[in-house]
Amino acid sequence: MAGAYHFELVIAKDSKETKDNPVIVYVTDHAGAKIPTVGAGGTATILSGKQKVSVKLVPDGDNRLKGSAAYSSIPDMKVVVSITLPGKSAEQARFTPLVTGAASHPEHKH
Numbered sequence: 001m002a003g004a005y006h007f008e009l010v011i012a013k014d015s016k017e018t019k020d021n022p023v024i025v026y027v028t029d030h031a032g033a034k035i036p037t038v039g040a041g042g043t044a045t046i047l048s049g050k051q052k053v054s055v056k057l058v059p060d061g062d063n064r065l066k067g068s069a070a071y072s073s074i075p076d077m078k079v080v081v082s083i084t085l086p087g088k089s090a091e092q093a094r095f096t097p098l099v100t101g102a103a104s105h106p107e108h109k110h
Helices: none
Strands: 005-011 019-029 041-048 051-059 064-071 078-084 091-095
Touching (some): 019 041
Antiparallel strands (some): 051 064
16 A cells, blocks of 8 residues: 555566566555556665665556566565656555565454
8 A cells, every 4th residue: 555556566476596577566546446657657676685676667558667677586575666646746665575474464463
């Protein structure tokens, strides 16, 4: 969740070595309706082990932004996404995309 928006991050989950991989963010409202990304821009900062890389995200289709970066898929990877839609303030969301189970959602008790 990022303000009035919901960001869905899609990354390569099986990149054992550092190589060029896609970074895609889908933008919807909280009801799941697509939010157009024409004129939007953003960045994704990937922290993977000792690596830190910043990716420029550009519009790519109806409601998504896309970029590419050299990263490896490791369990403790963290990604900070910041997106600015036309005429709006930047919204930010943090992800731990490869953490599974209860640890990925500490606010939910199982």
